[in-house]
Amino acid sequence: NAGVMQNPRHLVRRRGQEARLRCSPMKGHSHVYWYRQLPEEGLKFMVYLQKENIIDESGMPKERFSAEFPKEGPSILRIQQVVRGDSAAYFCASSPTDNEKLFFGSGTQLSVL
Amino acid sequence: AQKITQTQPGMFVQEKEAVTLDCTYDTSDQSYGLFWYKQPSSGEMIFLIYQGSYDEQNATEGRYSLNFQKARKSANLVISASQLGDSAMYFCAPLGSGGGNKLTFGTGTQLKVEL
Numbered sequence: 001n002a003g004v005m006q007n008p009r010h011l012v013r014r015r016g017q018e019a020r021l022r023c024s025p026m027k028g029h030s031h032v033y034w035y036r037q038l039p040e041e042g043l044k045f046m047v048y049l050q051k052e053n054i055i056d057e058s059g060m061p062k063e064r065f066s067a068e069f070p071k072e073g074p075s076i077l078r079i080q081q082v083v084r085g086d087s088a089a090y091f092c093a094s095s096p097t098d099n100e101k102l103f104f105g106s107g108t109q110l111s112v113l
Numbered sequence: 114a115q116k117i118t119q120t121q122p123g124m125f126v127q128e129k130e131a132v133t134l135d136c137t138y139d140t141s142d143q144s145y146g147l148f149w150y151k152q153p154s155s156g157e158m159i160f161l162i163y164q165g166s167y168d169e170q171n172a173t174e175g176r177y178s179l180n181f182q183k184a185r186k187s188a189n190l191v192i193s194a195s196q197l198g199d200s201a202m203y204f205c206a207p208l209g210s211g212g213g214n215k216l217t218f219g220t221g222t223q224l225k226v227e228l
Contacts, residue, residue: 033214042117042204042218043158056215091158095214101148102214104158 002027005074006092006105014113019079019086021108025094032075033102034067037089049075082112116140117205117219124224126195133180134190134222136205142166146208147188148216149177153201161203164188195226 005024013019025032030051035043036059048056049069060067064082069075079086089109093102116139126132138147149161164172164179172179180189192199202223206216 031214033216035218042220043216045215045217048215059215089156093158093214098214100214101160101163102216103160104150106155106157109156 004029004092004094004103004105006090006108008108009106010109010111012111012113013082015083016081019082019110019112021077021079021090021092021110022074023077023092023094023105024074025092026096026103029094029096029103031095031098032069033093033095034075034077035091035093037091037107039088043091046077079110082110084112086110087112117207117217119203119205119219119222121222122220124222125227126192126224127227128197129194131191131193132195132224134192134203134205134224135187136189136219137185137187138205138207139186140207147179147181148206148208149179149188149190150204150206150218151199151201152204152221153198158204162190192224197226197228200224200226 007022032049034046037043045059047060047067064080066078089107091107093104095102118137145166147164151159162172162174162177164181171181176193178191202221204218204221206218
């Protein structure tokens with residue numbers, strides 16, 4: 001049973017470009033969470049999705065950031081017009097229900113030049 | 114809302130010794146859970162142990178155990194017989210009863226195990 005798969009592992013973008021981060025949850029998991037980790041800090045919740053629905057996006061910046069979890073395919077975190085402050089590690093996690101431990105992916109390290 | 118405090122930014126321990134990593138939290142939820150995760154230098158987040166607020170016994174998982182003191186709102190992680198591979202960042206995170214796994218992570222404790 002493969003774990004949570006995130007790709008790419010590292011992503012480099014220039015200011016103003018778009019970043020797309022992908023996350024395939026563990027098999028059988030329909031709950032997906034995105035977290036962001038800035039250098040020297042803990043993980044901060046961004047968004048919680050179930051298939052085709054955003055359940056809680058209270059941690060998402062209001063502009064430039066969006067997330068989806070389509071019926072088929074991975075969850076996507078999209079950052080438009082990236083700025084240097086978006087440089088961080090972005091972690092995806094999944095769980096089978098909404099009240100069980102999270103299984104994390106290895107993260108995507110986004111670097112904005 | 115939950116607030117997490119991990120007061121030890123860095124800890125050192127000798128191999129084979131035990132070490133306690135502190136975690137205090139502030140929550141108004143009556144029912145909640147506490148998770149500990151480990152983040153080695155490679156970056157992934159690894160689940161270690163979970164304690165439910167209504168669990169009568171302190172949780173244990175192999176060399177990991179929780180010193181859970183509900184009245185003091187603390188859930189300290191105890192690692193026994195430390196190994197070099199235990200060197201990592203350790204994060205405490207409470208889970209409220211509101212549904213969804215919206216964990217709130219502390220700032221973490223960097224543990225270094227020395228020979």
